[in-house]
Amino acid sequence: MEKQVAIIGAARNSIGGVWINTVETTKLQTPKPAFQFSDFPWPDSVPELFPNQFQVLDYLQSYAHHFDLIKHIKFGTKVLGIKYQGASDEEMQSWCLWEVEMGEPFSSRGKWVVEAQDTQNLSTEVYQVDFVILCIGRFSDVPNIPEFPPDKGPEAFHGDVIHSMDYANMDYESARDFVRGRRVTVVGFQKSAMDIAMECSTANGVEHPCRVLYLTEHWNVPDYNPWGVLLPYLYLNRFSELMVHKPGKGFLLSLLATILAPLRLAFSKFFESNIEKKLLPHGFYDKAEEGSIILKKAPSFSFCKGDIKVQGEDTPLETDLVILATGFQGEKNIKDIFESKTFQDHILGSPDAAVPLYRECIHPRIPQLAVIGFSESVANLYTSEMRCRWTAELLDSTFKLPSIKEMESDAAKWDQYLKRFLVGITADLASVPSIYGIMIRRAKTWDGTQRERRDSLLNRLSST
Numbered sequence: 001m002e003k004q005v006a007i008i009g010a011a012r013n014s015i016g017g018v019w020i021n022t023v024e025t026t027k028l029q030t031p032k033p034a035f036q037f038s039d040f041p042w043p044d045s046v047p048e049l050f051p052n053q054f055q056v057l058d059y060l061q062s063y064a065h066h067f068d069l070i071k072h073i074k075f076g077t078k079v080l081g082i083k084y085q086g087a088s089d090e091e092m093q094s095w096c097l098w099e100v101e102m103g104e105p106f107s108s109r110g111k112w113v114v115e116a117q118d119t120q121n122l123s124t125e126v127y128q129v130d131f132v133i134l135c136i137g138r139f140s141d142v143p144n145i146p147e148f149p150p151d152k153g154p155e156a157f158h159g160d161v162i163h164s165m166d167y168a169n170m171d172y173e174s175a176r177d178f179v180r181g182r183r184v185t186v187v188g189f190q191k192s193a194m195d196i197a198m199e200c201s202t203a204n205g206v207e208h209p210c211r212v213l214y215l216t217e218h219w220n221v222p223d224y225n226p227w228g229v230l231l232p233y234l235y236l237n238r239f240s241e242l243m244v245h246k247p248g249k250g251f252l253l254s255l256l257a258t259i260l261a262p263l264r265l266a267f268s269k270f271f272e273s274n275i276e277k278k279l280l281p282h283g284f285y286d287k288a289e290e291g292s293i294i295l296k297k298a299p300s301f302s303f304c305k306g307d308i309k310v311q312g313e314d315t316p317l318e319t320d321l322v323i324l325a326t327g328f329q330g331e332k333n334i335k336d337i338f339e340s341k342t343f344q345d346h347i348l349g350s351p352d353a354a355v356p357l358y359r360e361c362i363h364p365r366i367p368q369l370a371v372i373g374f375s376e377s378v379a380n381l382y383t384s385e386m387r388c389r390w391t392a393e394l395l396d397s398t399f400k401l402p403s404i405k406e407m408e409s410d411a412a413k414w415d416q417y418l419k420r421f422l423v424g425i426t427a428d429l430a431s432v433p434s435i436y437g438i439m440i441r442r443a444k445t446w447d448g449t450q451r452e453r454r455d456s457l458l459n460r461l462s463s464t
């Protein structure tokens with residue numbers, strides 16, 4: 001019998017997701033061979049290794065046209081909520097549906113009811129489907145705004161406070177006009193913060209330097225092309241997977257990983273030697289040295305009438321405009337889509353663990369549903385494609401899911417494994433599986449001298 005599958009993620013009016021509204025000068029951070037569909041190479045007209053946002057958008061749109069996908073998409077449709085019909089909340093708390101169904105993707109017991117809203121005329125429509133695939137990303141739509149004590153938040157401030165998302169919604173000229181001649185403070189030290197600070201410093205120069213308030217320094221991998229060798233050739237292929245000890249490996253594969261350990265070390269040394277030469281993100285610290293970007297470490301800050309105040313300091317920082325590059329609440333977005341409180345609790349899992357997804361796709365206790373694109377990696381197109389293929393095979397019943405207990409235990413093992421290798425690594429990399437964990441762990445251990453160099457540079461460049 002024919003089954004209905006709903007793929008959720010078309011709230012906007014065209015293909016591209018986060019790439020539709022990005023800070024205009026943003027480029028891909030991943031080299032394009034690692035950000036590529038396996039059956040659709042980048043065109044020759046894009047020679048750049050790190051294409052800009054327009055080229056990325058073009059590439060994604062061409063993919064959809066090439067495979068004639070547009071006809072399957074209902075753009076401008078925001079899903080307000082999904083509800084599982086066929087079981088009460090009490091049943092949902094105690095059941096083990098995938099297991100009852102012997103690991104089958106579909107069930108005769110229940111369906112998902114999807115309530116969708118047309119973003120133009122706000123009319124709603126309800127669909128009943130057998131399986132839901134959530135592809136709602138984690139870097140869009142719900143901004144993460146820091147919390148402030150009463151009367152010390154943006155409401156106390158006389159200038160403008162916007163989120164990086166609002167900034168990204170402007171085109172380059174409008175954004176430049178908006179910041180020009182203003183004393184801008186950017187909060188954050190991740191990719192968006194750096195891109196915005198670069199644009200502000202270009203608009204205002206040293207006359208009105210852009211201040212960057214940051215809580216934690218980050219290692220920014222300068223490029224993915226050490227000594228001319230693309231990093232994926234070292235780390236993102238089937239052979240490199242063999243070099244890593246991972247949960248669930250048998251004796252022979254573990255032995256092989258041990259035998260290959262010297263090679264793994266050699267790869268890491270090779271990469272390190274390149275990072276030592278190019279420690280800094282391109283152009284950013286030049287701007288800091290020239291004085292058009294001022295870096296300032298701030299454990300926390302609050303707003304007062306005309307300025308902002310850094311915790312522990314008496315003199316306020318003169319500011320006209322604050323741009324919060326403080327990320328997104330991806331977890332809230334995914335949680336809120338479930339109408340059931342039980343599923344809301346399930347999807348978030350415990351506060352000290354990552355969202356518990358078996359194979360980064362399936363929540364063991366939420367039936368007939370897959371999540372793709374929530375677990376981020378350094379090469380998202382590649383990993384999402386693999387997960388899509390895996391899910392498609394599941395839907396085709398090529399294989400069956402293991403029991404709930406097995407899925408939970410597998411997800412927990414991976415969570416432990418990632419924590420072991422990725423302590424202190426940025427949130428967007430926190431779910432990177434396999435060899436990247438090793439690479440990053442190496443970066444954690446080798447960086448004694450490098451960390452000193454970076455910190456001394458940051459100290460030198462930070463103003464009080």
Ligand SMILES: Cc1cc2nc3c(=O)[nH]c(=O)nc-3n(C[C@H](O)[C@H](O)[C@H](O)COP(=O)(O)OP(=O)(O)OC[C@H]3O[C@@H](n4cnc5c(N)ncnc54)[C@H](O)[C@@H]3O)c2cc1C
Nearest residue numbers: 009010011017018028029030078079136137139373379380
């Ligand atoms: C500035 C920036 C730079 C990045 N650079 C890289 C990079 O270099 N390399 C890399 O691998 N990754 C990068 N990423 C990560 C990026 O998120 C992924 O590469 C990829 O674009 C994610 O695609 P996605 O379709 O999973 O999610 P998204 O692109 O976020 O798309 C999700 C879509 O779902 C929609 N949606 C949300 N909620 C609903 C709902 N309730 N109903 C319907 N639709 C909904 C959203 O509006 C959005 O259009 C970057 C992200 C950002 C923000």
